[in-house]
Amino acid sequence: MAKPDLSEDMQCAALPYRLGRHGLEILLVTSRETRGWGIPMAAPSEERHPDRTAEIEAFHAAGVKGAISRKPIGDYPSSRRSAEGVDSACVVEVYPLLVSNEAATWRDKSHRRRIWFPGNEAAEKVADSGLAQIIREWQESRITSGRGTAKMARGRGGSRHG
Template sequence: MQKQHQKPRPPTSPRSALKTSSKRPNLKKLLRKAHVKPLKPLKQVAALPFRVDAEGRIEILLITSRDTGRWIIPKGWPMSGRKAHQAAEREAFEEAGLKGQIAASPVGRYHYQKRFDHGRAFPCMVRVYPLRVEAQHARWPEQDQRTLRWFPPEEAARLVHEDELQELLADFAVRPVESHG
């Protein structure tokens, strides 16, 4: 019995693995192809939830990551059919139950290494959109998976691990509130 030779498939780039109709990228495909060539940073979006107290002081909400328990801001993958700031706003609701006014332009960005279950890390670039929090829902999708806490910007900056995010949070405190959306 003779085997038929199959026509080789055209190479698929790791970036094409992200072009799916669902919220999450096709991670299996991404991981399978990642060893072929170095990846450009994967793109993510984040909300920077803040509120202003009666004395005009800014507070920033941090949440814990599900896997390591580190302090982070709500973030996730871009979503099909939503603009970047809208996806960031949705992440803030899913991860922290937040609603408010989100800026259409990012206040900055930061880079980090996204670690997956198998231990491999991929570079990610996260665009950060300020979200002036107006309400927090009593129930939200990831309520039982995370801890949430409000911090002054300087303390929030000390608690996160990513250097660029630390700078972004520290700088956020000195900008006029009107510039944050």
């Protein structure tokens, strides 16, 4: 597999989702620094594809595993904070992750909260307006394409299982 062009100003994010009682639900996690709601994200690695980086970070930050899309559903401008506390601009690529397993314990459990929200509510809760827009557009595209049903969500087309 060809290695993707990695940039220092890129982040790979997983958008964990499931079909629950309220239809499409999205798992949000709190940021370690600001405690605001967001999704698991990490800097890309030269050793793995960005979707795999997002998949691994979803387990580390939220304790979830499942089938991740090989293609991002979009990207948005954001900022990230270095270990030294310096903010810098970045672009976040978002990969949907159909959750099939939630761990009771995971690496960042003591530093983060995780909660399932209905899609529209998740878009309202996230701290980043670019992420909110991606959630809304993705949810709408699933509804208009008919992929918002439980039967379709269980399909395996175009995704990789983790």
